[in-house]
Amino acid sequence: MAYEHKRIEEKWRKHWKDAKTYRVENDPQKPKFYALDMFPYPSGAGLHVGHPLGYIASDIVSRYKRHKGFNVLHPMGYDSFGLPAEQYAIQTGQHPAKTTEVNIARYREQLDNIGFSFDWSREVRTSDPSYYKWTQWIFLQLFGSWYDHEQDKARPIGELIERFEKHGWNGGDGSAITGNEELDPLVEFSHTDWATFSEKHQQQILLRFRLAYLSEAWVNWCPALGTVLANDEVKDGVSERGGHPVERKRMPQWSMRMTAYAQRLLDGLDPVSSPGLDWSESIKEAQRNWIGRSEGALIRFALSAGTGVVEVFTTRPDTIFGVSFVTLAPEHELIEKITPPERMAEVMAYVTQAKNRSERERLTEVKRVSGVFTGAYVKHPFTHMDIPVWVGDYVLGGYGTGAVMAVPAGDQRDWNFASHFNIPFTAVTENWDISKGADESKEATLTNSVFLNGMKVADAIPRAIDELIAKNAGERRINFRLRDAAFGRQRYWGEPIPIYYKDGIPYPLPESELPLVLPEVDKFLPTEDGEPPLARATNWNYNGLAYETTTMPGWAGSSWYFLRYMDPGNEGRFASPEAINYWQQVDLYVGGSEHATGHLLYFRFWTKFLKDRGWINFDEPAKKLVNQGMIQGVSALVASVTRTEWESKTIVIANESIVLVSKGMVDDLNKPKTIDLVRSLFVRHQPEIEVASAELVHIHGVTWRYVPVDNVDSADAVVLDKTLTSIMPWADGLPIEAVFENGKLVCKREVEKMSKSKWNVVNPDDIITKYGADTLRLYEMFLGPIEQSKPWDTAGIEGTSRFLKKFWNLFHTESRNQESGISESFIVSEEAPSKAELKILHATLKKVEEDIEKMSFNTSVSQFMIACNGLHELKCSKRQVLEPLTIALAPFAPHIAEELWSLLGHNTSITTATWPKWDAQYLVEDNFSYPISFNGKTRMQLEFPTALSKEEVEAQVLANPEVQQRLEGKAPKKVIVVPKRIVNIVL
RNA sequence: GCCCGGGUGGUGAAAUGGUAUACACGAGGGACUUAAAAUCCCUUGGUCCGUAAGGGCCGUGCGGGUUCAAGUCCCGCCCCGGGCACCA
Structure with a gap:
């Protein structure tokens, strides 16, 4: 008999489901604990062994906290809008809702098999109208809000209108404006002006302040996907998903004014101002970099001819006397205005060429210096000398003012530019040889700088700014790298944006109209004239007025889902104040570090906004964040002969067959024996080679191709129980031959990300079938520290499997019997434990408790093994030792613990048992x-x-x-x- | 280039400044068995001396330092992983 994982696990899964063991109520009498896993996207590939790593960890903590008397919220749901389902829909015509449904069912089955303590009655799906009703509602709140920098929080747009009606606008709240500001600055107006403005004009002005706004914006346009991508969805000039080229383009675009929150998003990371935020230093650092705050000055350079100024942002205003030219980004709107006619052709030629350089080129050709002199000059604010204005593509249109004051003596990029074009410049720091490069040191002492001479950089910066302010030539300015977040996608499978248009102006849909349900369309593709798929919907309008046709991005639904779990069925509010007040922030948030600058920033942003508007009472969503490491796959690759050289030119050796070569022979492909062999293998499928008596003279190379890992044994050899053609996913039906090595076809191994396309995905189902969920749970934890990435290797799984059997055997004994064969009996005794036994017990309780608190699960599993080995040696089967130990093991291996608990005579679930306290007296x-x-x-x-x-x-x-x-x-x-x-x- | 992690046996890894390599895998040997599987027991960092019992030396990426004592703290390097980057 022994430990039968299959019987036990099935039995308890059913029991937990029937008895609603994991149901959790909002019970204000009990202390709460909120453990959350990052939302999974239900992909068609199902769950692989990497996914549960974080879920197991949070499940252990959740179960442990429950034993400790907490009311634990540990929910799960699906981020079910997204590109893959839509891509699949385009290919097959199947509605994405259908495939998503199927995928979710598969996920659910796999999740259930692992024995998580999720309260499934709280499941949410972002694509469910009852959920996205509230995503749309939050959007409307954002649309109906502006950022008041005096109060430093979001306020209803009505207050701004009131302000305009009373005082007009003097430009003083300019820092709240971002959309279109560079191209079309908003000019001041009086309250009487406001009253005379048409409604359309008023609405256009308000759009400049709304936190969700529509504007002409530089976007990352991906022609292949037919959509706009967020900055962080673009990697190296290509789309993160699919690797399609991306180009910069101006388009009307829904955006979120996240920049208004830049400072607060940064402050929240600071351990001083936000002591409760227990996030890893690397994630906080990534967010700090992404927000990219820099302090400096805005300096205005008046044009020498005509009127107007060039504004630059600099972090080094102290080097103002070293300015030898000013550089504009090719996108800068002043270029056309200031360039004299005789230079216009040359300048515009450069601008066109520089703008058309793809992002990728600009990234890869960093060292190439290019630029052009505009022919215009500006005045130095202090010396009044003429300074030439250049255009250079090393200056970015989207950062700062799109213009820099170039100080070759103090900035290496300026130095490179000046050296390339032979622009003269002088040193501004003491004892520096400017022929070698720029002095970027912050320790330097200034020279050749009039009133700054002899000052250190740190002292000279504020002095320079004061002087600039006195001359009305500049001001103190803090600049952020963070951009407003693009919020529209030219896609079908996302939340419709609850906006309709009247006279070209977007208006919010009344709350009573929500949810605005995703309409049916005939195809999931853009229309012939390039409009998003939603434009295909018929009879889809608001009282005859057109709806917005773009949909929300993937991050919309996941930016607030943690609140919905608190009160998922609420039809009148996204969650009741009572529920929010009870559950508060997430206490433990577990997920991958790849969301460092995407999801985790948006998540914080929306939380702060909801706080500002009084919907919730905390402004950080998650107190503690743990990033689980990636479980990598071990891919197998086989060498296939690619380039071959034949003597006869009379026939073409077509790709009618594929020849593979075992790994050991790849280094020496052109041994006569191998050549002969390879030739004969080609001939087998292409007899015309023989007829033409073509000879293989040289093999030039091989291509390594993926072999599905299921078909490769532990010695890296392809398992030959099927035909090679049926094994190789890329074979396309072509016959495959192989050159073996001692009868084996050996592959090379590579550790890399687990992915369907690399054929290295290992799913948990087979392991559960063979060893059981408890073994899988223990093994994933035993592999090493949770944050660490590691390749998946089942080699050690026997260890945790043996441990469970051994633990089971502490409670049982086997006896042999002539008639009935082997039988098992439960042997737990009521005998008082010895000192040594109690020591093992209490040492284990102590270690496990401490380890769970610090999320060190690998060491707690070790401790259980040590305890089990020790008790086994002492032949201890005493209730007073085994019962507390079973409770301690329950968070890790809930099925076996529940079975043993019931064998110990309990009628209630072990999940309700109180965590056993360790006592120091037994450890003396x-x-x-x-x-x-x-x-x-x-x-x-x-x-x-x-x-x-x-x-x-x-x-x-x-x-x-x-x-x-x-x-x-x-x-x-x-x-x-x-x-x-x-x-x-x-x- | 900058910012975060990390480098310890054949492998996954453990170690409040205090016996480096716990726990597990693998490997080797043995017990049980007709046999195999399963299970159990023993050995297992390197090297040298010794028939043996036992003992010496070296060992946590490299080089220094602090300390009675360093995988751990400090300084300087090297390598690997992740993030950011013409960011003014």
Whole structure:
């Protein structure tokens, strides 16, 4: 009989489901704990062994906290809008809702098999209208809000209108405006002006302040996907998903004014201002970099001819006397205005060429300096000298003002530019040879700088700004790298944006109209004239007025889902104030670090907004964040012969067959024997080679191609129980031959991300079938620290499997019987435990409790093994030891624990059991075996009672004959005794 | 280039400044068995001396330092992983 994981696990899964064991109520009488896993996207590939890593960890903590008396919210749901389902819909015509449904069912089945304590009654799906009703509602709140920098929080747009009606606008709230500001700055107006403005004009002005707004914006347009991508969805100039080229383009675009929150998003990361935010330093650092705050000055350079100014942003206003030219980004709108006619052709030629350089080129050709002189000059604010204005593509249109004051002596990029075009410049720091490069040191002392001479950089910066302010030529300015987030996609499978258009102006849909349900369309493709798929919907309008046709991006639904779990069925509000007030912030948030600058930033942004508007009462969503490491796959690759050279030119050797070569022969492909073999293999499928008597003279190379890992054995050889053509996913039906090595076709192995396209995905189902969910759970935890990435290797799984069997056997004994064969009986006794047994128990309880608190699960699994080995040796089957141990094991291996718990005679679920307290009195040692070291090197062990004082230990050690022998009669220089640790004798 | 992690046996890894390599895998040996599987027991960092018992030396990426004592702290390098980057 022994431990039967299949029977036990099925039995308890069903029981938990029927008894609603994991149902959780909002019970204000109990302390709460909120453990959340990052939303999974239900992909068609199903769950692989990497996914559950974080879920198991949070499940252990959740179960542990429940034993500790907390009311634990541990929900799960699906981020079910998204590109893959839509892509699939385009290919097959199947509605994405259908495929999503199928995928979710598969996920659910797999998740259920692992025995998580999720409360499924709280499941949410972002694509469900009852959920996205509230995503749309939050959008409307954002649309109906502006950022008041005086109060430093979002306020209803009505307050702004009131302000305009009373005072007009003097430009003072300009820092709240971002959309279109560079191209079309908003000019000030009086309250009487406001009253005379048409409604359309008023609405256009309000759009400049709304937190969700529509504007002409530079976007990352991806022609292949037919959609706009967010900055963080673009990697190296291509789309993160699919790797299609992306180009910069101006388009009307829904955006979120996240920049208004830049400072607060940054402050929230600061341990001083936000002491409760227990996130890893690397994630916080990634967010800081992404927000990219820099302090400096905005400096205005008046044009030498005509009127107007060039504004630049600089972090080094102290180097103002080193300015030798000003550089504009090719996108800068002033270029056309300031370039004199005789230079226009040359300048515009450069601008066109520079703008058309793809992002990728600009990224890869960093060292190439290019630019053009506009022919225009600006005045230096202090010296009034003429400074030439250049255009250069090293200046970015989207950052700062799109213009820089170039100080070659102090900035290496400016230095490169000046050197390339032979623009003269002078040093601005003492003792610096400007022929070698720029002095970017912050420790430098300034020179050739009039009133700044002799000052250190740190002192010169504020002085320079003060002087600029006095001359009305500049001001203090803080600049952020963070951009407003693009919020519209030219896609079908997302939340419709609850907006309709009247006279070209977007208006919010009344709350009573929500949810605005995704309409049916005939195809999931853009229309012939390039409009998004929603434009295909018929009879889809608001009282005859057109709806917005773009949909929300993937991050919309996941930016607030943690609130919906608190009160998922609420039809009148996204969650009730009582529920929010009870559950508050997420106490433990577990997910991958790849969301560092995407999801985790938007998530914080929306939380702060909801706080500002009074919907919730905290402004950070998650107190503690743990990033689980990636479980990598071990891909298998096989060499296939690609380039071959044949003697006869009369026939073409077509790709009618594929020849594989075992790994060991790849290094020496052109051995005559291999050549012969390869030739004969080609001939087998292409007899015309023989007819033409074409000879293979050289094999030039191989291509490594993926082999599905299921078909490769532990010795890296392809398992040959099927035809090679049916094994190789890329074969396309072509016949495959192989050159073997001792009868084997050996692959090379590579550790990389687990992915369907690499054929290295291992799913948990087979492991559960073979070993059970409890073994899988323990094994994933046993692999190493949770944050660490590691390749998946089942080699060690036997260890955790054996441990469970051994643990089971502490409770049981097997007996052999002539008639019935082997039978098992439950042997737990009521006998009082010995001191040694209690010591094992309490040491384990202590270690496991401490380890769970610090999320060190690998070491707690080790401790269980140590305990089990120890009790096994003591032949301990006593209830007083095994029962508490079973509770402690329950968070890790819930099925076996539940079974043993019921065998111990309990009628209630082990999940309701109280966590056993460890007691220090059982851990007290009477004796300690001291390592005795001489000059730090351990030489022997001596056992003394722990009650002995330092002095007594020292005296006894020195009295020991073996120690005496080592001392050779000499007195030691020093003896260090650390009680219950070590004795060190210094000679 | 900058910012975060990390480098320890054949492998996954453990170690409040205090016996480096716990726990597990693998490997080797043994017990049980007709046999195999399963299970159980023993050995397992390197190297040198010794028939043996036992003992010496070296060992946590490299080089220094602090300390009675360093995988752990400090300084300087090297390598690997992740993030950011013509960011003014």
